[in-house]
Amino acid sequence: MPAKPKLDQLPTYEVFLQVKEPRPFKHEGCVHATSLEMALVFAKEQYSRRGICSGIWVAATKDLIVTEYTDNATDVYDHFNSVGDCKGKEYSIFHMIKRGTQHSYAGIVNADSPENALGCAKSLIERKKPVLNVWLVETAAMLKTAEEDKAIWETTPEKLFREAIDYKTAEKLKSFKEKQ
Template identity: 50%
Template sequence: MEKVLDPRFQRLDIFKAQINGPTEKLDQLPTFEVFVLLREAGIYQHEGIVHAPDREMAFLFAKEQFSRRQTCAGIWTIETPNIFVSPYSENKVSIYDAVQASAETGNEPYKIFHMLKRGKQHKYAGKVHANSPEHALQVAKAALDVSKPVLNAWVARESDFFETSEEDKEIWNTLPEKTFREAIDYKGQAKIDAFLAENNKTS
C-alpha cells in the first residue's frame, strides 16, 4: 500500500496491521426492476429500478419512489438478473422475425414485455406458458399481437415477480388523483389574482 502522508493516519498506525485472507467485497444492494400500472384500465410499464435486499422491500421502495407524484393502481418488482433480454433489432425490424413461432405451450407462466420505439419504456404485452424464456418468445409470436415491429423484448417467469394482490389494492385508495402533489395544481397565482380583484372592488 502507498505511504499515507496524513499525520493523523500515521499516528494510528492502521497501515502496519497485516490483513489475512481476502476482504469481503463491499457493494450495493441488488437491483430490482419496477413496473407501474398508472390506472386500472392501463398497461404495466417499466419505470426504473430500486436497490433493495429483497423483492418485498423493493416493492415498498418502489411505492415510495414511483407513486408519490402520479396516480398508481399497481406495482410489480423483479430482481434484474431474473429478466431474460432479447437481442436488440434495428428500426422497423422486429426481433420476432428471427423467432420460430410455436403453438406448443409449456407449464411455466412467463410475462412478456415489448419495446416498440427506441428511447421508450418496455410495456407489458401479455402472458404465455412456456418451458424457457426462449420458448416463451416462440409462444408469444404465435399468441400475442406482434403486428408492430418489436425492437426488444423482456421475458421473466411470473413466479419471480412480487405483485400487488387484490387485497393490497386498497393501499392505492388514499391517492386517487394526486393533484395535491404537483405545485401547478395549487393554482396559487389564480387565487392571488382573485383575492386582489376582490379587494380592489371593495376599496
C-alpha cells in the same frame, strides 16, 4: 487505497407501474433492495407518490431475460421460431415498440424455457408494430400488488397532513401553555 469490496451494493429490482386501469404496466425504473418484498416497498415510495398508480410489479434484474435490440423496421420476433407446444412455466412478456420508450406489458405465455417462451409469444401475442426488444421473466419470480393492496394509494379526503401550516402548531402550543 484498498480494493473495493465485491458486494458493496444491494441487488437491483426492475419496477413496472400501472398508472391507472386498464392501461398496461410499463417499466418505470429500478430500485436497490435486500428482497423482493422490500423492493416493492421502495418502488411504491419512489414511483407512486400522490396516488398516481393503481398497481406495481417488481422482479429481480437478474431474473429478466433480454433479447437483442433490432432496427426500427425489424421485428425481434423474426429471429425466433414459433413454438407449437406452449405448456410449462408462465412467463410475463414486455415489449419495447419505439426507441426511447419504456417496455410495456404485452401478455403471458406458458413454455418450458425462456427461448420457447419467445416462440410462443411470437405466435400468441398480437403485435400491431414491430417489436424492437423483448423482456421476459417467470411470472412466479415477480411480486405484484393485488386487489386488496389498492388501499395503499388512498389518502385522507382533506389531505391536511401534507402541509405543515395546517397543523397550526403555534396555536396548539399557545392553547396548551394557557391551560397550564
